[in-house]
Amino acid sequence: MFENILRQKRVISFLKEDIASGRLPSSLLFYGEPYSGKLSTALELARVLSCSAEGNWNCSCRSCREYRSLTSQYLLMTGGRYFYEEIAASGDTMYRNPSPATTYLYIRSVRKLLRRFDAQLWEGNEAKLKSVRGSVEALAASVDELEPGESEHKRSDLEKIVKSNASHVEKICGSSVSKNIPIDQIRNITYWCRSLGGKHPKFVLLEGVENMVDSSRNALLKLLEEPPENCYLILLTSRKGGIIQTILSRVRQYSFSPRDLNASEEVLRRIFRIEDTNQSLRHFFLSWKGxxxxxxxxxxxxxxxxxxxxxxxxxxxxxxxxxxxxxxxxxxxxxxxxxxxxxxxxxxxxxxxxxxxxxxxxxxxxxxxxxxxxxxxxxxxxxxxxxxxxxxxxxxxxxxxxxxx
Structure with a gap:
């Protein structure tokens, strides 16, 4: 477990200890600099805790397959992120080095954006999605066809797919609907957590919680004060100082170390297939936006x-x-x-x-x-x-x- 998380041994060790001892709380805060692997770790934690076997990365149980492809019905994701940069970088990696691994990298990067538009999050506010609905549906159909085993794609086809999808990603990211966590979403999350039955654990991942407006923060605080049964709330932030103390007091905090140049180079080499580079992850991702x-x-x-x-x-x-x-x-x-x-x-x-x-x-x-x-x-x-x-x-x-x- 956690084999896909690079250069974060300390926090991974703490998480493994808490899981093994049964002390892992249901409300967690992952904090650290951007590009330090917080979301990847949160998704891996959800996969491990949902696994019907021992939580190994290559486990073939249904739950693990769904978490690796980001299609689990027991997962909600919301909040802003560097979607455009990550999708562009992943698409370039898939085009340069076509393989099941790089295809999954691209699929996951796109679905990190698409999961922000799950029906459960927008119930009662569907009209707000009118401007981006077409792009969301087109992106979803495109990555579904890319699933390994669905069909074979030539390299020239991959280039066309990536370029076509880029216009949809740009349109979605240019709107405000993918950048913040409105109060209605917190209310819908609360209802979803309490109404979805069964013994399967549920996970809610909230990114950029430091940027929430007051009404959303107050609604989140109420949810943390009365946590739903069998539901994990994982808050992610790059600026812990921007989170109000009453929220901080209700979560267990896990600190992610900054990735230095050596760590950045390892991530770029192993994940994005870039050799002999001398740049930070921040420089790499921001360069995709010019x-x-x-x-x-x-x-x-x-x-x-x-x-x-x-x-x-x-x-x-x-x-x-x-x-x-x-x-x-x-x-x-x-x-x-x-x-x-x-x-x-x-x-x-x-x-x-x-x-x-x-x-x-x-x-x-x-x-x-x-x-x-x-x-x-x-x-x-x-x-x-x-x-x-x-x-x-x-x-x-x-x-x-x-x-x-």
């Missing part, structure tokens, strides 16, 4: 330095930056880079230009960043206006702290 990580780092550094030096009166200096990073492709990566830079400033030497940045100020800035992300993903508000407001509020808050207001 995002350059070096430019992101420079832009985030410039924002922090300029605000510290000049305050809000230098906001005009960000006009070009706002135009560049307010686009759909750049907005979220830029906010992630800002958050990463701020986390580094929490170290004891977190001082810039002679001015000490207090943990309270950094927490305030992170709150502004989270708010900008939620307003963009949940309410589709204007990227340029959100970035301008974010930078203004950051500058204004540091002016107040300097003046002692």
């Amino acid at each position: 995002v350059r990580t070096d430019q992101l780092a420079d832009a985030a550094e410039r924002v922090i330095t300029t605000i510290l030096e000049g305050g809000r009166y230098e906001i005009e200096a960000f006009d070009e930056l706002i135009k560049q990073y307010a686009s759909a492709e750049q907005f979220e990566p830029f906010l992630e880079e800002l958050t990463s830079r701020l986390s580094a400033l929490l170290a004891p030497a977190g001082t810039r230009k002679g001015f000490p940045l207090s943990p309270e100020l950094i927490a305030e800035w992170n709150g502004y960043i989270r708010e900008a992300y939620v307003r963009r993903s949940a309410y589709n508000q204007s990227g340029p206006l959100l970035l301008e407001s974010l930078l203004y509020r950051m500058a204004e808050s540091i002016e107040k702290e300097r003046s002692g207001a």
Whole structure:
């Protein structure tokens, strides 16, 4: 079990111990940097706990087959993710190295997106899916035909399939319906957990819980306070600090280590069949959206330095930056880079230009960043206006702290 999880020995050891001792709780939080394997581990945990045998990766029981193909009726998945990048990278891998393993890699990456549109999640809100329903159905039909054993595909056919599917993925990811967890979904999840009978364990995987709006967080908190029988709730986050304490107190936390360059190279070699690369997983995935990580780092550094030096009166200096990073492709990566830079400033030497940045100020800035992300993903508000407001509020808050207001 967990043979498919690379370079996370510590957290896997804890999970195995908890499973073997019977101490595994029904409410868990997996936290760590993006691309550290949190979702893969959650899916593998669900497979292991559902297995009718011993949980080995190559087990042929029906439950294991369904979890490997992400078709289990006892699984719900919701929340935002880097869908476009993962699907594009997996499709390229399948095209370059056609095999049952790379085909499953692509199928799973697409179904991670498709499972966000399960009928149980959208009951009562089906009208909200009108703009993407055609693309969802086309994607589902395409990956069903790709299932190993269904039919043979030439390499040229695979290229056409990947390109055709990419347009559907782009349309779905461009909408707001795949990016957040609305309160109605939490209510539907609660009903599903309590109504689905039988002895088979149920699993709910919620990604990006740090970005939930208040109403959704409160509904999730109520579900955690009264957990359904035989149902596992697995929360996934890249920013634990964005989760309210009352939720943190009701889950067992499992920390995922950042994947350094060596670990990234192993993942790229073994999963994506890329040899002799010298890039991080973040660089690899963002490159599929045309995002350059070096430019992101420079832009985030410039924002922090300029605000510290000049305050809000230098906001005009960000006009070009706002135009560049307010686009759909750049907005979220830029906010992630800002958050990463701020986390580094929490170290004891977190001082810039002679001015000490207090943990309270950094927490305030992170709150502004989270708010900008939620307003963009949940309410589709204007990227340029959100970035301008974010930078203004950051500058204004540091002016107040300097003046002692």
